[in-house]
Amino acid sequence: MIVVVLGVAGSGKSTVGAAIADGLGVPFLEGDAVHPGSNIAKMRAGHALNDADREPWLRILADHIRGSAVSGQGLVVACSALKRRYRDELRSAAAEVWCLYLALDRDTAHGRVAARTGHFMPAGLVDSQFDDLEPLEPDEPGATIDATGDREVTVSLARSAVADFGGRAAP
Template identity: 70%
Template sequence: MTEPGHEPLIVVVLGVSGAGKSTVGKALAEGLAVPFLEGDDLQPAANIAKMAAGHSLDDADRGPWLRTLTDRIRQSSRSGRRLVVACSALKRAYRDELRGAAPGVWCLYLALDRDTARARVSRRTGHFMPVRLVDSQFETLEPLEPDEPGTTVDATGDPGATVARARHAVAGLGSEPPG
């Protein structure tokens, strides 16, 4: 956990598809008056096509995307700019790589159950992720561990309530960047 009185320089909002990463991430970025980075926008076309066809990504598929995210985090940190990133970051190894890009990377894991995720993904329009891949995301998911900088927020309810819980979690960290 980040020390009290220290706000993260980079907040990574993570979870399975349908958890509300984009909604929460945009709201946090707006509230913190910092840029928002949508991880899906950095997915290579081949990854999007593979997922749209109903095939899960593997570590080799995710590698270039993860390196791009890591580079963006590193650039933001080096320029002294705070950032909120929305991305799945389903495995600890992915989060470790993102945290290795810069000091002050803090993770906000949006937790929800499979049924809620499936229902939300099935209602989305214009997104490449089909509902049939939700189960594979849960199979890959390694929830945030106690020794990882960050916290878990229940994302099963109303999106507004999830945003409020997320804002409270980030606000509780203070206003000074990590040292």
């Protein structure tokens, strides 16, 4: 099983993704960890990434997905994957990639990003993520869950969604 946990900054992708990976017994890939240094520097400076900036990053993520599919190991990836074409690129890397979109409102995202420390993504870029956001469409394999609640509730909803899809995420 390959799951892409997606959403804007502050949606809980890392927390949810790690919990799902643990429940499935598969590796977890934090998408932020594979951003090229130039992308991190650009975001740290308060500038939003564009499609050209994201291309090398998406290729890296797709390579990890492809490698996981070839090995039959399974994988959970946490990454923004804000646009349909980004998700299409990730899905093209393996036969069965399932997406879990963590939906929340701008105010909640702003508050969470502003409160975190040690991350390169400033709260000032949250609006740019919402500007780019294309929520999952009905024909995309995946599910959308409400990520405005506390972490435990969101993780529980995520695990249930994965279980409904066919995974065995632990309670």
